[in-house]
Amino acid sequence: MHVIALSLNYRKASVEEREKVAFQDEEIIPALHRLREQKSVLEAVLLSTCNRTEVYVVSDQVHTGKYYSQMFLADWFSLDLASVKRITDIKVGDEAVEHLYRVASGLESMVLGETQILGQIRDAFFTAQTEHTTGTIFNKLFKEAITVAKRGHNETDISKNAISISYAAVELAKKIFSRVDNRKVLVIGAGEMAEQSLLNLTSNGIRNVTVLNRSEENAARLAGQFNGKSASMDQLEAEIADTDIVISSTASRNYLITEEVMDVAMAKRNGKPLIMMDIALPRDIDPSIGRMDSVYMYNVDDLQGLVDANLSTRQEEAAKIEGMIAESMDKFTEWVNMLGVVPVIQALRSKALSIHEETFQSVERKMPEMTERERTIVSKHMKSIINQMLKDPIIYTKEISGDRKAGEKLDEIMQLFGIEEEVDAVKQQEKAKQQEKLSARKQELAIE
Numbered sequence: 001m002h003v004i005a006l007s008l009n010y011r012k013a014s015v016e017e018r019e020k021v022a023f024q025d026e027e028i029i030p031a032l033h034r035l036r037e038q039k040s041v042l043e044a045v046l047l048s049t050c051n052r053t054e055v056y057v058v059s060d061q062v063h064t065g066k067y068y069s070q071m072f073l074a075d076w077f078s079l080d081l082a083s084v085k086r087i088t089d090i091k092v093g094d095e096a097v098e099h100l101y102r103v104a105s106g107l108e109s110m111v112l113g114e115t116q117i118l119g120q121i122r123d124a125f126f127t128a129q130t131e132h133t134t135g136t137i138f139n140k141l142f143k144e145a146i147t148v149a150k151r152g153h154n155e156t157d158i159s160k161n162a163i164s165i166s167y168a169a170v171e172l173a174k175k176i177f178s179r180v181d182n183r184k185v186l187v188i189g190a191g192e193m194a195e196q197s198l199l200n201l202t203s204n205g206i207r208n209v210t211v212l213n214r215s216e217e218n219a220a221r222l223a224g225q226f227n228g229k230s231a232s233m234d235q236l237e238a239e240i241a242d243t244d245i246v247i248s249s250t251a252s253r254n255y256l257i258t259e260e261v262m263d264v265a266m267a268k269r270n271g272k273p274l275i276m277m278d279i280a281l282p283r284d285i286d287p288s289i290g291r292m293d294s295v296y297m298y299n300v301d302d303l304q305g306l307v308d309a310n311l312s313t314r315q316e317e318a319a320k321i322e323g324m325i326a327e328s329m330d331k332f333t334e335w336v337n338m339l340g341v342v343p344v345i346q347a348l349r350s351k352a353l354s355i356h357e358e359t360f361q362s363v364e365r366k367m368p369e370m371t372e373r374e375r376t377i378v379s380k381h382m383k384s385i386i387n388q389m390l391k392d393p394i395i396y397t398k399e400i401s402g403d404r405k406a407g408e409k410l411d412e413i414m415q416l417f418g419i420e421e422e423v424d425a426v427k428q429q430e431k432a433k434q435q436e437k438l439s440a441r442k443q444e445l446a447i448e
Contacts (some may be wrong), residue, residue, distance in 0.1 A: 181205030
């Protein structure tokens with residue numbers, strides 16, 4: 001079994017590209033099930049935030065798992081496969097496991113050490129677990145990653161004065177205006193990002209805040225938490241006309257603030273400068289508005305340039321978390337190896353491929369007149385039959401790994417499929433690999 005991570009994030013994909021591959025909340029569950037139904041995908045978790053879309057799968061085959069995970073994204077968002085490949089990073093095995101740990105700990109975030117991503121990882125995992133798209137491997141892995149991330153934030157200073165994209169937006173506003181405590185701020189949205197923005201605004205002395213949302217009830221609730229006022233979307237132009245800073249973070253698929261909206265608002269501002277922070281993905285504000293006079297507009301990518309004043313300290317603390325990750329990864333790898341299912345699954349596939357090869361050679365002998373295209377088609381369909389036949393046994397083998405009688409059941413599977421010799425061969429190969437790694441590590445230590 002192989003852990004595969006597909007990551008589409010701010011480091012490789014622009015905001016325009018990321019918003020094309022961003023799942024809405026209501027899409028996550030159906031998308032999870034679609035992903036889980038892909039060939040060779042045994043477990044699945046999806047994460048979609050303003051800065052990244054992450055696809056985590058457990059697959060019985062590396063190449064097939066990678067291909068069909070990418071195809072899933074391409075099909076879901078109606079993109080060509082080449083585009084998806086260009087803007088995604090793929091990691092397999094230990095690299096994929098480490099990537100998850102680092103994402104959960106905030107080490108891969110735009111602002112190093114931010115804590116918001118941990119809650120998003122936790123929610124993504126709980127959703128997948130509730131929908132039964134996770135199994136033995138991910139149930140263990142995600143719990144370990146979440147535990148390490150919590151420990152990292154609790155035992156180091158990386159999360160002191162915790163920052164996020166919303167924090168960076170406020171910091172940028174402070175750089176543009178000499179003072180922000182006397183400014184009027186309009187926050188559009190009533191979700192977590194809006195709440196984080198209000199926390200950072202009020203902690204910087206800003207008191208004159210208005211919350212605007214499609215749900216006036218939600219706007220009033222959030223505004224009440226920070227002694228602000230609320231407004232309805234019908235008042236959008238009037239509120240923009242009478243504010244200094246706009247921070248927008250809704251889940252809208254379309255632009256909320258268009259050129260038409262801004263024309264009405266700007267006519268009443270008499271040239272007064274306006275800062276607009278679009279921290280939503282997809283974006284809430286038409287990018288062309290940034291060309292208007294007296295408007296200073298920024299999106300989530302623009303905020304990358306804002307570096308935390310304590311970045312060097314955070315990097316030192318990040319190194320401590322990296323040590324925690326390495327320790328936890330070693331334990332996870334040991335746990336996986338103890339499962340005993342990997343050699344059995346590899347042996348199942350090895351024997352199946354052997355049968356395929358022998359059978360196909362027999363077909364070629366009996367039908368020598370086949371063209372190259374016919375050979376390809378026959379071989380492909382034979383492999384498809386084998387993969388379909390093996391999927392349920394592989395899932396069953398994986399799921400019994402945590403069973404109290406796992407050893408007995410694995411013996412039954414080996415006897416049923418007659419793969420005792422193949423399993424022994426796989427174990428010997430794995431033992432030899434581990435011995436090579438150990439020897440190489442000893443040599444490194446001797447050199448050091």
